[in-house]
Amino acid sequence: MRVVLDARPAVDPRRTGVGMYADALVRHLPAAMPDDRLAAWYLDVRGIGRRPGRFVGTAANLSEHATRIPSRLFGPVSSRIGLPRVEWLAGASELFVATNYLPPPTRSRGVVLVVHDLAFETMPETAPHHDARWRRSFARWLRRASAVIVPSAATRDELFAHHGVESSKVTVVLHGTDADAFSPVPPQEVEAVRARFAIPGPYIVFLGGLEPRKNLERLIHAFGLIEQTDVSLVIVGGAVRWAPDYAEQVDAAVAGLSPGARERVVRVGYVDDVDRRALLSGAEILAYPSRAEGFGFPVLEGFAANVPVLTSTTSSLPEVAGDAAVLVDPEDPDAIAGGLRELLEDADLRNVLRAAGTARVASFTWQRCARETAAVLRRAAQLGR
Secondary structure (H helix, E strand, O other): OEEEEEOHHHHOOOOOHHHHHHHHHHHHHHHHOOOOEEEEEEEOHHHOOOOOOOOOOOOOOEEEEEEOOOHHHHHHHHHHHOOOOHHHHHOOOOEEEEOOOOOOOOOOOOEEEEOOOOHHHHOHHHOOOOOHHHHHHHHHHHHHOOEEEEOOHHHHHHHHHHOOOOHHHEEEOOOOOOHHHHOOOOHHHHHHHHHHOOOOOOEEEEEOOEOHHHOHHHHHHHHHHOOOOOOEEEEEOOEOOOOOOHHHHHHHHHHOOOHHHHOOEEEEEOOOHHHHHHHHHOOOEEEEOOOOOOOOHHHHHHHHOOOOEEEEOOOOHHHHHOOOOEEEOOOOHHHHHHHHHHHHHOHHHHHHHHHHHHHHHOOOOHHHHHHHHHHHHHHHHHHHO
């Protein structure tokens, strides 16, 4: 069987959680499907005149196909005219895995959708890029797809609540994480990154793109309510394409703090993986009180980094966190502040959560995710015959 994977999110220079997932799938799925041929397809106009080389050496049964068209042109044009078809670009296949909701134009009868969350239904104000045309296409593909993969039971339940998709089509496959990639770094690396970003004393860290459902304005408000005046709030993440104005709301929230608290908010913007790991390693707490998540990678990253985690009681986050984090109502700044105080003041609780997080993250591997994904793909291929 030949399977084509949509690797476009994996090569995005500012990868979000979807990009992390797509990259991990490309790298781990070939080992779970050793008797099949897999191909990673993506857009890369910068590589004109060169052979594709993003995933060279990943696996003997993985090839890659780069289309030399800018993504800013491919998406709008292909969605309107239905061309070019992916079969022309990556070759024919029994299955196409749409790693980011919708596939490119295709006549394939074997399409597997990966639906990461239903925020565009439950919180439409947070997804202005999912317009009426996109929604109609999504509904059509749900009916047409051979299978649908979701990363959590919470996402599955929201999918059933908003769409009449056949339950037999939908499978929960929990994401994984590369725990070693987020394990604590040596103290000197933490000190170097703290000096570079001028972070004084202990700090709470937030990881994520600046968009409304990440709930940063309430986290900032909550930070202003805690009494620990030696603690900073470090915001790691930059603006996302679909919410370019949200940074102004973050600015307004910071401006509303008292002068003392305002001086202790450090915004480092988007950073590379090395700095991200060091900033996480040095934190007292990872605060991730998101309003809605299909999965929530930062929670697992905090566990892997041996950092106590505060997250939300909503959507998939309790499912991912289990009993290894402090859970709070993300709509209530007082509740967020209370959770932060509890963690900052109780060293025993922090130690318990560190141990629980280390144990919990061990079960979230990309190898398991790849094996379960492979099982879904085999079933989908059988149905298509």
